[in-house]
Amino acid sequence: MTVASSDIVTGAINRSLPARVVARTGGGVLRIFLIVVALVWLVPTFGLLVESFRDPAQYANGGWWDAITHPGQLTAHNYVELLKNSTMTSSFLNTIEITLPATILVVLIGSAAGYAFAWMEFPGRDAIFLLVVGLLVIPIQIALIPVIKLYGLMGISGTILSVIMFHVGFGLPFAIFLLRNYFSGIPRDLMEAARMDGASEVKIFFKVILPLGMPAIASLGIFQFLWVWNDLLVALVFSNATSEPITVALASQTRQFGSSIDILAPGAFLSLIVPLIVFLAFQRYFVQGVMAGSVK
Amino acid sequence: MPEDARVAPAAPTSPPAVAGGAGVGAGRAQPPGKTKPPRLPGESRWVAALFIFPAGIWLAAIVLYPLVYTLIRSLFHDGPVGQATSFAGIQNYIDIFTQSDSFEAFKNNVIWVVVVPALVTILGLIFAVLTERIRWASAFKIIVFTPMAISFLAAGITWSLIYVDQPSQGLGNAVLTGIHDTVSPSAAYPNLHPSTQVTLLDGSSAKGYTTKKQYAAGAPAALPFTGLDLLHPPSNAQPAAQPSGKGLTGVVWNDFKAGGGGTPGKVDPGELGVPGVTVQALQGGKVVGSTTTQPDGAFSFPGLTSGSYTLELPASDFSAAYTGVSWLGPTLITPAIIIAYLWIYAGFAMVLLAAGMAALPRETMEAARIDGATEWQVFRRVTMPLLSPVLLVVFVTMVINVLKIFDIVFVMQQPAGGNARYANVLAVQLYDEYGNQQYGAASAVGILLVILVIPAMIFQIHNFRKSQ
Structure with a gap:
């Protein structure tokens, strides 16, 4: 290859x-x-x-x-004003505070589950995995109302945590799917050798699976990062004025398009420059992530 | 990543030890004899449970439980503040198709599904084929693929800027008026009208003006108009001059100059010709000639040397200047958003199809060529069939994405104001009903979306099992 x-x-x-x-x-x-x-x-x-x-x-x-x-x-006046605009700066920070945990959690939890599906025996494993494959296409829209009620019961409505938790839930099917397939291609001998040396499953996971699975984990990480960073709908539903990311802060200005152009244009550019850099720097992993989800 | 490009079937695996770390999903066949990955037997179950537990609890709480909840909630009527009242059966589903706003949303979703996946796949295929041997193909691909990395919000703002109505501000209409003015350069003068002091013409600006009498070659027609903007005259306008030359001739001019004076109906010094006006010669009610006035307002029909003719200045001379189209207006808003969406997703299809083509067995095509097949035959009979699994995957992925489409429609609806409803799709309808605390109605729309993606889900599971 x-x-x-x-x-x-x-x-x-x-x-x-x-x-x-x-x-x-x-x-x-x-x-x-x-x-x-x-x-x-x-x-x-x-x-x-x-x-x-x-x-x-x-x-x-x-x-x-x-x-x-x-x-x-x-x-450069628009950018100077944008940096003085506390709504914009705090929403930009919120975007970072949402995106990083949501990405790391999906990678960690997805890796653990992917490993279990690839290399452990437990009842119903293959059926459960098919269920995960099916969940890949479930639209997030069906979860909005029940989850917002759930958050109300938990007392976390409108928090950054609530946005993160939703992103993790809907990021997991793809993460498990991608990583299970990749991990199951790791040569069995490597794990058996580690077992011979008395390594525990946890140790094998951290010392063998994660390092060897890095290409797939990187793809997943980039993907999840971009998806959460660019999200509008989830944040629109679950965040409030103090926890909203930049996409929501900007979307609320689009109604007065002409008169808000001095905020919209630099704000949109600020919000797209980070994913653009991530994309250009890790372009290969990004494309792999897209293709892993698609091409046979 | 705008929404999920990450959906779709059957992931390949490239074991790192074999692949040299080249990565997942490179579109290559799996190594032979790997139909089922070997498993290690005998793990204690609680270790497996430990590894599965966090994902399991998360999926149960955020995905599975909501799915069941929404399904049940969709069967109940809504109270004023979102509480479920009485059992509704499938009434909420019937309402989707009988109430005008949600049915409009459904219709638009149908348009999206019918039009967009096919267009994205075709565009991607064209780009993938055409760049196959271009030296700067990688630069081209990065340029076309990059919109995938930015948010629908940023893309929506970018395209809303293009779709601003005024041609002086919005690139879309600036380009359209530019093309229009190049194709039909005749100027239009909405305020120009025949001189009221010399009544030589009948008609109106809506119907155009026709001369009352007939003209023949050798007797130039002087057609006096007024109402030319003398503060901002056409940049090429010159003082009017009586035409000379063969055939039927005449002049269209502004029978008034700044400061006044002169004789009505006579071309006086300082009065400007009206350039770029279409003049038609009629005989027996039929148009026998058409010409355009010069910068000095003169026109001539060199071919019409005998007979007499009625002259007509058609309505197009007096229509308001072309200002492009209303991109975010009722009829064009959905196509306009689709254009923005194609801009985002064409690169996705291109990259997948290019990778698929690179993985095709070259020998097969070479063999066909040696057997005398033309390039088109090779493409049509060999490349396309071999590529069809990838084409199908791209198409299905796009169907799934388009069914759930929300962000870009939502963003581009905002500057459209009252026309927003013409762009409605199911996911936006659901969001609106959620905002109005019509949870039963919103749930029904959500479940409808799930029902619509079920064929794609079956395709995906089927594809996955085939690959195992």
Whole structure:
């Protein structure tokens, strides 16, 4: 298996249909088409970036592209104001406080369960695992009302903990599914050798399974991180004004789109820059996570 | 990650010792003889219980118990503050289809499911095929895949900015008006009307204006108008001039200049021509010629040298300037959100399909080529069938995602104001009913969503068992 095949950068080995088209037409049309597509994909985000650096007084006078010919419209003022805006800064911190525990818990609990499903014998194991596979597609919407009542009974309504707990619950089916499949591919000899040396199951889990399972755990971690960071619906339902993440804080401003653009554009950019960095830095693991859920 | 791209069937396993750590799910076949992973017998059950317990309790509390609760709650009527009152049977389900707002949501969900998975899969396939041998394919793929990493909220704000109505502010309408003005450059003058002092024309700005008398070659038609914005005249407008030349000719000009003066009906010095106006020549009620005025307002039909003609300035000359479409208006809001969604998910399909194609046996295609198959035949008869399992997985994953779609619709509904309801989908409807404490109605919508994903669930379990 080559690294490339699991990467975004997937190279073909042989002469294929487009290869021959390229050879015959010099690739001019194809190349122009792909450049246009790439531009179409870049322009929306680029526009948001430019808008976030524009003087909001200019918004009503013209689009962000005016700033290309009139660079005087550009200013860091919006970002300075955003950092002074306590709603935005505290919601940004809330996003971090929600995302990190929700990611770590899913990885830990999912790893333990994945190990049990892969390597331990217990009654009903395969049936329970099929149930987990089925739960993968259950929409989170069905859980909103009962869970909010449950949180009321537990006295944790509106807290960051309540948001985290929900994310962990709906992150687990995928985590168990992914990790069980990966762990079951770890060579049996390694575990038997550890047992010979008198290692306990807990020790095997930490010393053998987790280190060898790192690629899958990394994929899961990136995935869960991005999913929780970018979530809107769960936080919309379970958080309140003091625990809301940045997605909820921004969503509440979208109704007055034009007059809030000086908050929306830089806020949206701030909220997307973290996942963007995570994605570009760990792109390979991210793609693996997507594919583990999909391609056979 | 916007919602779940993580759904879907049958994960592959790449044992680290074999794969050299290359990772999960690289789209490769499993090593032979690994139909069932070997198990270690004889673990004490309480150790297993210890490992399963945290996940079990969590799934029971957050997923399984709510599923049962919601199913039961959906069968009861709602009191004013969300309490269940009497047993309703399937009334809440019937209401989904009989009440206009929830039925609108259902219809939109149907549109999403019918249109979007197919479009995403096709776009992804096109991109995957076209980039196969491009040197900068990886850069292209990262660009197209990156929207997957950002939130639906950020994407929604990004696209709401594009969909702002005014062409001067929203890129969508700026592009549309740009294309429109390039394709049909004739200018439109909503305020222009025939001079009231010289009544040569009949009609209205809605129907266009027609001359009362007929004109022939050699006798230029002078068509006086007023109402041109003299403070901001068309940038190319020049002082009006009587036309010369062969055939039927004439001039359309603004019979008034700043400061007044001049003779009504006569082209006086300083009066501006009206450029870019469409003029049609009619004979017997039929259009026999069409032309556009010059910067000085002059027009001519060099081919019409004999006979006499009625002249018409069609209504399009007087319609308001084209300002694009109302992206977030009643008819276009769902297509507009779908475009934003395609922007997010095309990369997902592209990456999966590209990986699937890279894993195909090249020899098969080479053999087909040697046998004389054309490239299209190879693609249609060899590549596509081999790729169909991946295509199916992408398609099913998208169906699941689209059924549950919430965030991007919710976000882009906000700037749409009163038109938001035209974009409603089931998940948003559920959220609204939850907000109104109509828990029975909301629960029914939730269970309907579950029922709709059950085929996908069966597909997934089936696929998983096949891989074991």
